[in-house]
Amino acid sequence: MAGPGFRGHPAGLLLLLLLLPQALTEGPLVFVAVVRCPTPAARPFMSPRAALTWSPPQVFRHGDRAPLASYPTDPHKEAVSTLWPRGLGQLTGEGVRQQLELGRFLRSRYEDFLSPEYWREEVYIRSTDFDRTLESAQANLAGLFPEAAPGRSEATWRPIPVHTVPVTEDKLLRFPTRSCPRYQELLREAMEAAQYQTALEGWTDFLTHLENFTGLSLVGEPLRRAWKQAHGLPLPSWASPDVLQTLAQISALDIGAHVGPPGAAEKAQLSGGILLDAILANFSRVQHLGLPLNMVMYSAHDSTLLALQAALGLYDGHTPPYAACLGFEFRRRLGDPDDDAGNVTISLFYRNDSAGLPLTLSLPGCPAACPLGRFRQLTAPARPPAHGVPCHGFYEPATPAATVVPLLAGAVAVLAALSMGLGLLACTAGCLRDWRCPV
Template identity: 50%
Template sequence: MKLSVTLKLLMILLQDVLPLVVAQERTLRFVTLVYRHGDRSPLGTYPTDPHKSGAWPQGFQQLTEVGILQQKALGRFLRERYAGFLSTSYKPQEIYIRSTDYDRTIMSAQANLMGLYPYSDPEISWRPVPIHSVPVKYDKLLKPPTRTCRRYQQLMEETINLPSYQAKMEGWKGFVTEMANYTGLKPEQLTLRGLWKVHDSLFCQKTHNLALPGWATSQVLSTLSEIEAFNIEAHVGMHASQEKVRFTGGLLLGAILSNFSKIVCRDLPMKMMMYSAHDSTLIALQGALGVYNGHLPPYAACHGFEFYQEGNNSFSVAMFYRNKSSHQPHTLVLPGCSTPCPLPLFIHLTRTVIPQDWDAECQNPQRSTGRTVTALAVAVGLLSVALIGVGILYWRR
């Protein structure tokens, strides 16, 4: 009788203690964050737009004051989440921040860091933190140039020619004609991307409590949202999705895994890497991971990778997605694995979506031509050096 009571007490004790022991054995080693910029002004306008650029003091495509606050809130959330992991003040050996080369993403990174590293000195209310970027035309990591990727364009042509795709477009023909009359745009301008730009303008105006034109009814806005979701699905799924994501989110996913590998192998003190980017960046990344839920990532949405070192010195990775500031972030689970997922299994499951040579897989003839020109230039250079050498030897003799 006493033995059974003792066992029950021991079981209760173990239930309370074991989770703490497991938690102590698993230590956070590295974090990668990919987030969308904060609230912005529209990317552009259309001929009959009643507001035009006058409604936006900073102009089009710029971060708004609301967007600054959203990013500061994200920074404060990250400060709280990683309070015992990341130093309270900026240390260059601990964190690296990269942004796409757009005003709104660079400013979003700055606002985020204001929340992550609050400064108490009244003389210096904010301490600058370096943010790195690459010119847009060279940024394959966060803004892949799929328009110049021949193979990706071939896959999109195949997608567009699908009967299901054509049926959808046929069903929206009347709507496109109406939108041409409403917006003043020519029908040929109202491609899926053109309709998205109109929707973007209306969405930004509605978000900032500006009066919408009479034709922009809830039904019109709903149809525009449906078209936008369809366009996204066409680019990340619908047809040859495994190959498509290799040209979009696969490159970034490969870099995230490679970065952690370098940090561990070189025993670097780096703890966090941030990428300030766009909704398209998050969609592409989550599409590559197989966790995209079909909804447009809201402003300041953040996808996090947390790399852990287990008690047996193996590594694992967990993911979260913060898409609402009023809720705790969602736990994301890689299909085919639990969470945290053992790192070798995570790498194995994602291997098919990570390109080995992005340019070669694009099958872009311009790229091979460029390599040929480079090779010829090198050959000519070497030949010139050889001839000069022969000349010097001849002169000496």
């Protein structure tokens, strides 16, 4: 993250905590929901001319968490264990509440498409391997499926499994890809660019003073969250609104280097475009194979959401708040039985405030209800090419076998029946574009 653009600069290590916790080591939860359309009925969120054929992949950030770190002059440093008894970086009670609320919102929005109870043949949940995302997934599921909520009687309570892979193997939800040399090369180029260096030099005095106040050059997250303003604790006197605004500007600059030009399209192919490609591939699998899979849920980080927004051309310079949610909705026009992509549209919504209605988003160059074929065409430059991604100087599969979600038993059974004993299908390292392997 620090990169060559920071070497020898007083802002070097300072930006590491500023940006990684809020934009790069953090992230959103990703929920991909696949829904079969039942008999048509009046649904307030649906167009009267279209039927929802697959509920949206929901990409959202985990709930509120404790700060990731403190700093030497933090006035609350000695009380960390009391303020956050579960530890730094862990999900808070407020974070649990946010995810419960988001799960209830999704239940309300897709009431007609989701079974009232969890069925393993219909739902698969994947999370990054962090406590806060695993717990956020569980809290969200408790809102989505009340049977999973705590407090149920022992006879009726039913836990819902959440699957994960090691952090070092997660190339679907974990961005930026630190194990990808090509991505790191593109990042260095962005940080060495004149525009980036000029902007950073303009903040040299500001960052130097900030280091004096905090006692270290690794500030970032403490400056943004460690004074616990959101938890009712006062900020230090030097953390004025102007200071926080400047920090937000520096954060936006650094996020832009990670997802924006130069090399924005190739960066997307190595990060958010991988997830976007998986979303489209899963839709194709469900439609063409008739899988009974109703929902695939991915629980991840704000960095995942940022990378996906950038791949869609929708990044607006702001870090997604806790429990922010980006959703895709696939619809087929009523009366059009064909599977042709021209009959299917994709709509996007963004829920970044639980107090308001979700915002309708439009892919640049397409209406709000974007035809699937046009959507694929517009996003093609940001998605990995068919022959893979050049992380190590040669093309390799965008997602290795370890990141591929295995077929559920119900899906396998359907495929076996349709294929005259095709049986259990094995996912290979190159199955990102193979309809048989949901990711």
